[in-house]
Amino acid sequence: MKVLIIGSGGREHSILQACLASPLVKSVIAAPGNGGMALDTECRPVNINDVKSIVDLAKEEKVDFVIVGPEIPLCLGVIDKLQAETILAFGPNKQAARLEGSKVFTKKFLKKYAIPTAESSTFTQLKPALDYLDISSSPIVIKADGLAGGKGVIIPTDKKTAEFNIQNMLSGKLFGESGKKIVIEEYLQGEEASIHIIASGEKYLTLPPSQDHKRIGENDTGLNTGGMGAYAPASVVSDKLQLQINKGIIEPTLAGLKLEGINYHGVLYIGIMITDKGPKVIEFNVRFGDPETQVLLPLIETDPIKLMYDCATNNLDPTAIKFKNKSACVVVIASKGYPEVYPKGEIIQFPNHTPKNINVIHAGTSLGDDGKFLTNGGRVLGITALGKDLETAAQDAYLYCEKVQFPSVYYRRDIGAKELR
Ligand code: AMP
Numbered sequence: 001m002k003v004l005i006i007g008s009g010g011r012e013h014s015i016l017q018a019c020l021a022s023p024l025v026k027s028v029i030a031a032p033g034n035g036g037m038a039l040d041t042e043c044r045p046v047n048i049n050d051v052k053s054i055v056d057l058a059k060e061e062k063v064d065f066v067i068v069g070p071e072i073p074l075c076l077g078v079i080d081k082l083q084a085e086t087i088l089a090f091g092p093n094k095q096a097a098r099l100e101g102s103k104v105f106t107k108k109f110l111k112k113y114a115i116p117t118a119e120s121s122t123f124t125q126l127k128p129a130l131d132y133l134d135i136s137s138s139p140i141v142i143k144a145d146g147l148a149g150g151k152g153v154i155i156p157t158d159k160k161t162a163e164f165n166i167q168n169m170l171s172g173k174l175f176g177e178s179g180k181k182i183v184i185e186e187y188l189q190g191e192e193a194s195i196h197i198i199a200s201g202e203k204y205l206t207l208p209p210s211q212d213h214k215r216i217g218e219n220d221t222g223l224n225t226g227g228m229g230a231y232a233p234a235s236v237v238s239d240k241l242q243l244q245i246n247k248g249i250i251e252p253t254l255a256g257l258k259l260e261g262i263n264y265h266g267v268l269y270i271g272i273m274i275t276d277k278g279p280k281v282i283e284f285n286v287r288f289g290d291p292e293t294q295v296l297l298p299l300i301e302t303d304p305i306k307l308m309y310d311c312a313t314n315n316l317d318p319t320a321i322k323f324k325n326k327s328a329c330v331v332v333i334a335s336k337g338y339p340e341v342y343p344k345g346e347i348i349q350f351p352n353h354t355p356k357n358i359n360v361i362h363a364g365t366s367l368g369d370d371g372k373f374l375t376n377g378g379r380v381l382g383i384t385a386l387g388k389d390l391e392t393a394a395q396d397a398y399l400y401c402e403k404v405q406f407p408s409v410y411y412r413r414d415i416g417a418k419e420l421r
């Protein structure tokens with residue numbers, strides 16, 4: 001079949017690699033893609049905020065299957081529009097995508113179905129929000145209701161900062177319409193894990209638990225980012241805990257969605273905090289995590305594209321998936337300055353030899369006319385290694401990272417280190 005991949009990050013390059021390895025896939029187009037994807041396949045420009053242009057491209061190219069990477073087109077209803085044109089697509093529809101598109105919707109949903117999460121309240125007016133802040137005795141988290149490019153969650157260090165952010169969100173100054181409704185919730189202490197499932201109605205299968213490293217600096221310091229590295233499987237989620245997550249979070253979520261008349265098809269990525277009172281939902285994402293995808297897809301022994309296709313055609317067989325008995329680690333190479341201001345257009349030099357267990361995933365790169373790759377974003381590359389265990393995988397990923405050069409190269413040296421200690 002002919003596949004169209006929507007998106008331009010490491011997640012989408014990883015999906016492209018899976019497509020290129022799939023016996024089901026004859027050809028692939030990526031839109032808009034990145035430098036590495038342009039070397040691997042044909043890329044076409046598309047505005048991911050413009051659902052019509054995505055649907056037009058799918059029609060023009062007569063593709064058989066569309067895989068949508070990022071949340072924005074999903075929340076804008078690209079799946080509904082593709083389906084209306086009888087084009088098969090992988091991802092949840094607009095109604096289901098509200099699980100990521102609206103924090104207020106999600107908190108209401110979690111409360112209604114008694115799914116464990118942080119205590120919270122919703123506000124649209126300044127005074128009640130500030131009054132709530134006054135009576136909160138413990139640390140809080142402020143969240144914009146809508147999508148805010150991964151920046152909509154603020155963990156204030158003091159009351160003044162909290163007041164400032166509440167004010168700027170509600171006035172629309174900080175995140176426009178997305179911030180005019182906010183959730184203020186209790187700060188959860190614990191260890192985070194990323195749980196990915198592929199769901200088709202109430203049928204689902206779980207991918208190995210993974211752990212992302214969100215902060216820019218080592219030992220989880222500094223600003224929040226899109227994710228600086230990940231590994232899987234993550235042992236913080238023991239088999240017993242996974243079972244608890246299945247029974248206490250995943251199954252009531254899928255059952256609740258059904259009761260709400262929402263038929264969920266696609267990946268659901270659940271951000272979990274493992275607290276001393278058990279696992280709690282931090283957030284839902286209606287797509288694969290980035291960089292989690294870069295470690296999850298290589299751990300699947302069976303064809304991940306077949307899995308996505310079966311999910312989209314209502315034929316998901318949760319028992320048909322097999323995993324490799326290995327560990328995977330991805331180290332994100334960024335441009336120094338990210339997640340704030342960073343340079344672009346630097347020439348990237350790669351080592352001459354790429355070992356068999358290394359996947360070089362492109363994110364913020366472009367391909368120059370001379371065939372050289374240039375930096376073109378904050379997160380530039382993701383170096384993924386597979387190994388017999390995390391220690392070997394991390395070692396191999398770092399050996400490769402050391403040989404990648406451009407003037408502003410920056411990466412965390414401690415991906416997976418907590419697990420290895
Ligand atoms: P989100 O955009 O919802 O993924 O939130 C970004 C990050 O903020 C999460 O990965 C957590 O590290 C942190 N976070 C969000 N909500 C909470 C919470 N209630 N307690 C502690 N940390 C949180």
Ligand code: GLY
Pocket residue numbers: 212226227285288289290291292
């Ligand atoms: N790894 C974080 C995210 O994809 O949202």
